[in-house]
Structure formats: structure tokens, C-alpha cells
Amino acid sequence: MTAPVENLTAPTSPGPIVWIRRNLFNNWYNSILSLLTLFIGYFVVTAIFNWVFNIADWRPVVNFPILYLVGQFPRDQLWRVFLSTAMVSLLMGMSWGIWGKLVRPFALSVGAFFGILALLPVQSEILSPANRALLFLNLFLVLGGFALRRFEVLRGRYIAIGWIVAGLLIVLVILPGFRGSAFLPEISTTLWGGLLVTLLLAGGGITLSIPIAIFLALGRRSSLPVVKGFCVVFIETVRGVPLITILFMFSVIIQLFLPVESRLDRLFRALIGMTLFSAAYTAENLRGGLQAVALGQIEAAKAVGMNNVLITGLIVMPQAIRAVIPALVGQFISLFKDTTLVLILGINELLGIGKAIINSDPEFIRLQAEVYIFMAGVYWILSSIMSYSSRQLEAALGVGER
Amino acid sequence: MSDPIIICRDVHKWFDDFHALRGINMEIDRGEVIVIFGPSGSGKSTFIRTINRLEEHQRGQIIVDNIELTHDVRNIAAIRSEIGMVFQSFNLFPHLTVRQNITLAPIWVKKIPKEEADEIAMKLLIRVGCPEQADKFPAQLSGGQQQRVAITRALAMEPKIMLFDEPTSALDPEMIKEVLDVMISLANSGMTMLVITHEMGFARAVADRMFFFDEGLVVESGTPDEIFEHPKEDRTKLFLSQILTH
Numbered sequence: 001m002t003a004p005v006e007n008l009t010a011p012t013s014p015g016p017i018v019w020i021r022r023n024l025f026n027n028w029y030n031s032i033l034s035l036l037t038l039f040i041g042y043f044v045v046t047a048i049f050n051w052v053f054n055i056a057d058w059r060p061v062v063n064f065p066i067l068y069l070v071g072q073f074p075r076d077q078l079w080r081v082f083l084s085t086a087m088v089s090l091l092m093g094m095s096w097g098i099w100g101k102l103v104r105p106f107a108l109s110v111g112a113f114f115g116i117l118a119l120l121p122v123q124s125e126i127l128s129p130a131n132r133a134l135l136f137l138n139l140f141l142v143l144g145g146f147a148l149r150r151f152e153v154l155r156g157r158y159i160a161i162g163w164i165v166a167g168l169l170i171v172l173v174i175l176p177g178f179r180g181s182a183f184l185p186e187i188s189t190t191l192w193g194g195l196l197v198t199l200l201l202a203g204g205g206i207t208l209s210i211p212i213a214i215f216l217a218l219g220r221r222s223s224l225p226v227v228k229g230f231c232v233v234f235i236e237t238v239r240g241v242p243l244i245t246i247l248f249m250f251s252v253i254i255q256l257f258l259p260v261e262s263r264l265d266r267l268f269r270a271l272i273g274m275t276l277f278s279a280a281y282t283a284e285n286l287r288g289g290l291q292a293v294a295l296g297q298i299e300a301a302k303a304v305g306m307n308n309v310l311i312t313g314l315i316v317m318p319q320a321i322r323a324v325i326p327a328l329v330g331q332f333i334s335l336f337k338d339t340t341l342v343l344i345l346g347i348n349e350l351l352g353i354g355k356a357i358i359n360s361d362p363e364f365i366r367l368q369a370e371v372y373i374f375m376a377g378v379y380w381i382l383s384s385i386m387s388y389s390s391r392q393l394e395a396a397l398g399v400g401e402r
Numbered sequence: 403m404s405d406p407i408i409i410c411r412d413v414h415k416w417f418d419d420f421h422a423l424r425g426i427n428m429e430i431d432r433g434e435v436i437v438i439f440g441p442s443g444s445g446k447s448t449f450i451r452t453i454n455r456l457e458e459h460q461r462g463q464i465i466v467d468n469i470e471l472t473h474d475v476r477n478i479a480a481i482r483s484e485i486g487m488v489f490q491s492f493n494l495f496p497h498l499t500v501r502q503n504i505t506l507a508p509i510w511v512k513k514i515p516k517e518e519a520d521e522i523a524m525k526l527l528i529r530v531g532c533p534e535q536a537d538k539f540p541a542q543l544s545g546g547q548q549q550r551v552a553i554t555r556a557l558a559m560e561p562k563i564m565l566f567d568e569p570t571s572a573l574d575p576e577m578i579k580e581v582l583d584v585m586i587s588l589a590n591s592g593m594t595m596l597v598i599t600h601e602m603g604f605a606r607a608v609a610d611r612m613f614f615f616d617e618g619l620v621v622e623s624g625t626p627d628e629i630f631e632h633p634k635e636d637r638t639k640l641f642l643s644q645i646l647t648h
């Protein structure tokens with residue numbers, strides 16, 4: 001009853017000056033360290049600024065925006081890329097509307113990416129006002145897709161189907177086209193390049209590897225010796241070999257065994273290699289998750305009459321996957337960066353384009369640093385988005401955790 | 403004679419060399435409430451788990467609602483769909499909401515339309531007294547609420563028999579009553595129940611018969627009155643004196 005009344009109000013947070021004094025200058029050695037850090041930081045930052053804005057020559061980066069984006073994709077057929085990105089943007093927006101903050105970082109980055117691209121202050125005949133408008137359209141499609149969430153008809157199931165259909169359409173119809181078709185003339189994958197190929201390889205590899213990994217992880221626990229043996233040998237072999245070897249194997253050796261007329265497309269071979277490589281690692285991660293599912297869960301599911309297929313699909317797998325999401329995202333980020341290895345197969349993904357540009361002009365050879373720093377930035381930003389999204393995902397899924 | 407819903411004849415179970423059930427005989431009529439009690443390790447859980455085949459018996463015969471438990475998968479599925487089970491540690495599915503926990507099996511096993519399953523779930527949740535928890539995840543509920551949801555999940559399959567394996571022994575004292583109340587009202591509604599419990603108040607209130615297990619055998623059985631007032635076996639007396647005094 002004698003508690004002082006002024007204690008009832010929450011203490012106000014101290015101002016910045018107080019905070020600095022308390023945390024950075026609370027004793028003499030901390031003060032010296034703080035000053036030193038400030039000093040070094042100042043010189044590093046000014047040096048970087050000076051280099052970026054005064055010394056660096058960004059011509060090999062800013063002069064070729066379309067090369068970095070799509071490689072040598074025929075310029076008169078660029079509408080097919082625009083159509084593909086439009087589909088992705090719309091689906092991103094709708095997914096954001098349905099799944100909320102799980103997808104938001106992806107959706108916003110897609111929107112921001114096209115928005116920035118549309119306003120890029122570089123000269124290029126391809127970046128005409130009309131094309132810039134098309135790019136800008138993607139931003140509206142993301143936001144418009146999000147706005148569609150008001151209509152109750154949109155269900156997660158339809159959007160998932162939409163993604164699958166759109167993915168297949170883009171990869172099998174819109175981009176490659178058909179031989180002899182006037183409307184969609186064939187475009188050889190040797191002309192595809194840049195960020196387009198990087199994203200196709202990473203996205204395709206990750207998406208395709210998940211179902212394969214699920215079968216491998218389950219197969220490894222199978223009671224059938226043949227199935228189990230196959231899965232163990234496959235997983236352990238792939239994990240025991242560097243990705244580069246697998247890529248070589250698929251690009252060179254497999255071709256030797258196939259008759260000439262049925263040889264596979266180079267990009268497709270790289271995709272298979274990356275998919276199988278990723279599947280083996282994903283399967284091992286998943287196996288850890290499967291082991292973490294409590295036995296009582298399976299008993300409870302049996303007790304309500306569920307069969308093994310239902311138990312695996314509805315009880316065990318969902319819990320196993322959510323237990324290993326952080327590990328999976330880490331692995332997908334490395335796969336994304338590993339797409340640079342397809343360079344050795346002569347596929348011009350983002351890094352390949354960078355190298356090609358450096359080699360295209362003797363003057364650019366001394367500008368390698370600019371190109372590589374630019375590309376490091378691109379990979380860094382994309383990887384950061386992935387890990388940021390995974391933290392959102394973990395937080396959102398944590399609701400149901402014990 | 404009447405028409406027993408569960409018949410066990412000379413049921414034996416070994417874990418490797420360990421003889422966990424050493425010849426259990428039991429006939430349970432429709433609507434009977436059976437309480438099974440006995441010291442730890444006496445085979446109580448093992449026994450009720452053989453009834454819905456979570457454990458496989460190796461000798462003897464178990465017949466549930468005129469279907470004999472054999473290796474035939476269809477038999478096992480048919481029998482499991484008639485038996486609900488409630489576990490000591492609840493075993494709710496942590497990745498699903500309360501409503502999804504309850505409707506999962508009706509939708510996927512019984513192929514009931516989702517809307518109908520939701521309706522059944524809400525009715526049952528009202529009956530066990532937690533309809534407002536429908537959209538929460540198990541981790542957000544108290545132990546007593548989780549166990550009531552687990553009972554609801556079992557009831558949603560409209561079982562003819564309910565098995566309870568120490569349903570209240572993982573609960574704090576203040577939550578035991580809310581779960582026992584649900585079980586009592588279930589017993590009064592005519593459900594056939596096999597309950598492993600040491601809640602003797604519950605046994606006195608609703609049990610038709612009690613079975614005392616020790617070392618894989620039924621040592622003594624009888625009505626609560628016979629067991630509490632005139633136990634015949636020394637082991638029963640000793641065990642009852644131990645659990646009733648603390």
C-alpha cells in the first residue's frame with residue numbers, strides 16, 4: 001500500500017546521447033575502442049564511396065543491362081520473357097495475399113526488382129519507354145495479385161496449381177518455343193543466359209529436388225532391401241562427389257551413351273545434375289527430421305485408423321519438413337550460388353555473362369573488379385532475401401510448435 | 403449369456419525374452435466401463451494396446467465386435483476404426499489446429515465432407531467444454547484442454563469402444579477433474595470404456611468392473627464394491643493400501 005506512485009509509469013527509454021555515453025563511453029578502454037572503431041570506419045566508408053562514385057568505371061555493368069538479365073535471348077522475342085515475368089509477378093502477388101508474410105519478402109522483392117529495373121538510369125535501346133512500362137507493369141501485377149485476396153474464391157490449392165501450370169508453360173512452351181512455329185519460333189537454350197538462367201536453374205533445381213528428396217528419404221527408411229539399398233547408394237554416392245563432377249558427368253559422359261538424335265539439351269542436363277545433387281542433400285536433411293518425429297504421433301495416427309500413406313503424408317512429413325526448414329534453406333542458398341558452376345559447361349548464367357563482357361573488350365579487362373563486385377552484390381542480395389524469408393517462415397510455423 | 407464386444411482368451415505377449423502378458427482372459431459387454439489398475443510394469447498399457455493392435459499379441463485370441471485380430475491389414479483397419487484411444491501424453495498433432503486435429507481422420511479415413519466434419523467437431527468440442535479453442539494450436543492449450551481435445555479427436559470417429567491409458571496422470575491436480583468429468587459423462591452415455599487409471603474416485607463412480615494387473619496377469623477382478631471393500635488377494639490389498647493412503 002505504500003508503493004510509490006511514480007513507479008507505476010513505465011520508465012522512458014533514455015535519449016541517444018545517454019545511450020551512447022552508457023554503452024560506448026562507459027570507461028576509458030571502451031572509449032578508446034569506440035573512437036578507434038569510429039576512426040577506421042570513417043576511412044573505410046569514405047574510401048569505398050570514393051571508389052564507387054569517383055574511381056570505378058561502371059561501363060561494363062551499366063552498358064549491358066539486357067545481357068545480364070537474359071543473355072542473348074533474341075531481342076525481338078523479349079516479349080516472351082515479359083510474359084513469363086508477368087505470370088510470376090501475378091502469382092507472387094496472389095500468393096502473398098493468401099499466405100501472407102511467408103511470401104511477402106519474395107513478392108515485395110520481385111515487385112521492387114522490376115520497379116527498379118523500369119527506372120534504371122541507363123541508356124539502352126531495349127529499355128525504351130514502352131518496355132520500361134512493361135517492366136513497371138510487373139510491380140502493379142504483384143500489388144494487383146495481392147489485392148485479389150478480397151475475393152474469397154482464391155484458395156491456396158488453386159494458386160499452387162497455378163504455379164505448377166505457369167512453371168511448366170514458361171519452361172516448356174513460352175521460352176523454348178517450337179521449331180517452325182511463326183508465333184513462337186524455337187529459341188535454342190544456348191541463347192538463354194544471365195539472371196534468367198541462374199533463376200531457372202536454381203528455382204528448377206530446388207523445386208524438382210524436393211519431391212525426389214522425399215522419396216529418397218522415405219526409401220532410405222523402407223523395409224524393402226532393394227529400395228533401401230538403392231536410396232542409400234544414391235545418396236551416399238552423390239554426397240561423396242563434388243557438384244562439378246556431377247555436372248561434368250551429366251554434360252559429357254551421359255551424352256556419350258545416348259544416340260545422337262536423342263541427346264539432351266545442355267541446359268536441361270545441367271538442371272538434372274543440380275536437381276539430383278540437391279535431392280541427395282535434401283534427403284539427408286529430411287531423414288534427420290523424420291527421426292525427430294515422436295513415436296507417439298504415429299501411434300495416435302494409427303489409433304484414429306490412418307494407414308501408412310496417410311500417416312506419412314499428413315503427420316510425419318509435415319512435421320519432419322518444418323523441423324528441417326532452416327537446414328533446407330541454408331542448402332538451397334548454397335545451391336543458388338552453386339549455379340555459377342554451370343559456367344564450365346559453357347552455359348552463360350549470370351557469372352558467365354560477366355566474364356563474357358569482360359572478355360569482349362580489351363578496355364574492360366582492367367575493369368574486372370567492377371563486374372565481380374556488381375555480381376557479388378546481386379548474389380548477396382538474392383541470398384539475403386532467401387534467408388530473411390526463411391526466418392519469417394520459421395517464425396510463422398513456430399505457432400504450432402511444442 | 404450376453405453379447406460381449408471384446409473377448410480376450412489366453413493373450414500372451416513377449417518383448418524379446420520378456421514375457422509381458424502371461425495369459426489374459428477378459429470378456430467385456432457393450433456399454434461396460436472397465437478400470438484396469440496395478441503396479442508399474444505390470445502390463446496394463448501393453449494389454450490395452452493389443453486391443454487396437456498398437457502391440458501385436460503372439461498367442462491367444464482377441465475378438466473385437468466379432469472381428470478377430472489377425473495379420474490381415476483390413477481387419478486391423480476395421481477394428482481400429484471402431485476403437486478410440488486416449489494417451490497419457492495426449493499426442494495431439496502439433497502442426498494442426500484443434501479443429502484440424504479432430505477432423506483429419508473423419509475427412510481422410512471416413513471420407514466425410516469437410517463441412518460436415520467441422521460441424522461434428524464443433525458439436526463435440528461444445529460437449530467437452532472447449533469450443534472457443536477450435537482454431538488454436540495444441541501448444542497454446544493447457545494440459546487439461548489438450549486431453550479433452552484428444553478425447554474429442556477419438557470421439558469424432560464415432561468409436562464403439564474407448565481406450566484410456568492413464569489419461570490424467572500427466573496433468574496438474576486442478577486439471578484432472580475437468581478431464582474426469584468428460585470421461586464420466588461419456589461413461590454415462592453408454593460408451594464401452596477400458597480405462598487404466600489410479601483415480602479411485604472415478605472407479606467408484608462409474609466402473610462396472612475393475613481388473614487388478616500384476617506381472618502380466620489379472621490377479622483379481624470384480625465390481626468396485628468387491629475390490630474396495632472385500633479384496634480377496636493379498637497383493638490387491640497391499641497395492642490398494644499403498645495408493646489409497648497417499
Ligand SMILES: Nc1ncnc2c1ncn2[C@@H]1O[C@H](COP(=O)(O)OP(=O)(O)OP(=O)(O)O)[C@@H](O)[C@H]1O
Nearest residue numbers: 417418420422440441442443444445446447448449
Ligand atoms: N516396446 C517394448 N519393448 C520392450 N519391453 C517393453 C516394451 N513395452 C513395454 N515393455 C515392458 O513390458 C512391461 C509392461 O509394460 P507396460 O507399459 O505394459 O506396463 P504398465 O503396467 O503400463 O506400467 P506403467 O504403469 O508404468 O505404465 C514392462 O516391464 C516394460 O518394461
Ligand SMILES: [Mg+2]
Nearest residue numbers: 446447448567
Ligand atoms: Mg502404462
